[in-house]
Amino acid sequence: MTPLLVFGVIAGYFVLLLIISHFTSQKADNTTFFTANRRSPWFLVAYGMVGASLSGVTFISVPGEVGNSNWTYLQFVMGNMVGYAVIAFVLIPLFYRLQLVSIYEYLRDRFGEKSYLAGASFFLISQTIGASFRLFLAAVVLQIAFFDAFGIPFYVTVLTTILLIWLYTFRGGIKTIVWTDTLQTTFLLAAVVISIIVIISHMDLNVGDAFSLVSKNKMSTIFDWDWRSNRNFFKTFLAGIFITIAMNGLDQNVMQKNLTCKNKKDAQKNIFWFSIVFFFSTLLFLALGVLLYQYALDQNILLPERTDDLYPTLALNYFGTFAGIVFLIGIVAAAFSSADSALTALTTSFCVDILDISKRKTNQKKTRFLVHIGFSLLMFVVIIIFNSLNDSSVVSAVFKVAGFTYGPLLGLFAFGLLSKRGVKDKWVPLVCVFSPILSFILDQNSESWFYGYKFGFEILLVNAAITCLGLALLYQRKPGFL
Template structure:
């Protein structure tokens, strides 16, 4: 497929996003609009738009490509990722009925201000800093995935350097989110989720048609194949895909990466009532589970198509390239445009949302915008614009660094990093919500560094001798160790009056 055609699509796509940004921010572009959309968002709008944010380009490319990968000496992954999705669904329910009531009761703009109320100033700053680091790295990984595809299939044609490709993407995202912030993103999320969902279903149709199958025939072929195997019950110690590892990991990765993450929670806090926020989460959860099933079906069809057309996956370098290779070089112009539509929508929906959340967290948690007499002061708006630009530059540097060192598929890399970075955040919130104990606030920053360091050394030097392989449940171990260290260093309990004010 011609790189010029793909580039033309991207130009039109961004023109639409810029148009949306103009119309959503032309009347008001203050900090209240940017941070929480004036708390006027409709729950059904947010629920649908969150799909694109939660799935991202990782789900769009890495999850389908990964089903044919096989750990050393073991069977291919098949649909085992769905075990993790089931854990995600349980995690979303916990967020809706445990965390959201807490956030709404305290009327939070940044969810990390809870830690200041419950644990202390340094705990609060530690939690906010963990988010800034975690979300910057995670979002950079996600954008990296689409950037390498754009580079390989479009910009390499004109010998444009990778860093220029990434910088151009981030600049465009900064331009259309800079004024309207969350208010703009809630609208662009609808467009991007629509493109993502259409791309999934149309990809299934085009690949089935290319194989000479109807949709029902394709679904039957997938059902009868080994790819449809979901549950892994064997080898609890040595297989990272064991059911309990995936399920437990899915629950706590979701609680940490969604419920304790300013990005997706910022959207929930943009609604008027807790009831609307909970309806949003439950609707979103149902759609999320169904869409992931179809992504796995896309993966099975990719491998069927590769086998039928002599495509050697080893020649591609990594399974992340399988979907773009087939869509852009084998299926024709329309399927190629559909693929690029879905990939671009999924990835930029995640990145624009993350940049807004990072800016919100830094402005509220470190520049104390929420404590200013007039948070919409023009000077503060200019300061927010600078912060927004600075995070774009930081993300650019992280992506370039990751491009140099990456060996894993992106989906594996993201959850591996999240297990270490979000683990202490999980421990902090769990300690605050589940116990009445105080923390030694001065020690909290050191505990948040020590816990993941000890777990990393354990996985590197001890666990290999036991035969135990850590999977998605890595975040649980980091959270538990953080919780234990907070407990051991606790100076005592809150009195009843103090507990009532923060429970």
């Protein structure tokens, strides 16, 4: 594809986003920005959340990772389904009963002000790093596909992409996101489906042949029963449950969309149908992974060194112009559908949790506007730092560290919901800092300390358990009341 064609495709895509923003942000105020006035149709939220959940990392990594770990990722997704059930039947009723704007307000009512600020702060840190990392990957693709051809430096690429996100989110906020996510989900899934169609067409297969090829391939092996493996079924399944609860149910980015539904029942229907669509979407990505490797073998194409490069390499160089365009839109959609909602969630959490914007008698809209700009600039700085590290393993490690901050959130909410014990609120932030540090040390030394045992996703449970233990040690006679 020529750089001008790439520019035209991306420009056209963002014009669509800006048009949606124009219609969804009319007469918007802070309530619209934070909650969409709680009028979002549940089916729209459910469909749009698929694109946000399948981030740019998933879009690129899952098909390529099939070559390393087969379909064992599906064990994790099976656990996700149980996690979504917990969200629907435990967390959704709680958040709607309390009429929360930020879900971390629960921690203030349950434990106290310090616990509340600790929970919100951990979300802000992890979400800033995570969203910046995902946007960094998208910016790298755009740099290679377009900006390099004109000698435009990377920082301009990053600044442009963040500016575009800011333009279509700064007025309508979460209301705009709910609608733009539907467009982005459509493009993301279309990229996968069209890629599969192109592959089976090039290999002279019909749908039945392709299904048989995928189902009989050794790479389609789902279960791993080796207890030492970080892909062991029980570890991965349990981790899928609790990571979903922590990184979806206790994440303002995700739950803010659920809380835009009209009532509790609509939000529960949204979670149920979203989880179904998400599961089958993941199956499509895994099937695509098998077909990509089979296509490369059939066409005698040399596999790239990094599995993450497999899908982009084939889509942009071997699938033809149309499939390449759809892939490019898909990767942009996947990245931006998570980055735009993250920017909105960060703005919401900071305004509600840190600034307590509802108590300000004047300039509430201006405050929100400035916070939105502030987080846009912060994401820009973080991405530039990622790029300056010039080491993908270091960047991935930073991203992994950010994931450890969800352990304290899971521990705080679990202790709050499963116990009625009060805690010494002023010491809670110390527990929340200590638990991920100890968990990270355990994760780095588990093989030498525990006879070859290697932690996988389940390190989150260890992190949360340490937090719960710390909270239990902070016992205070006055019990919680929620």
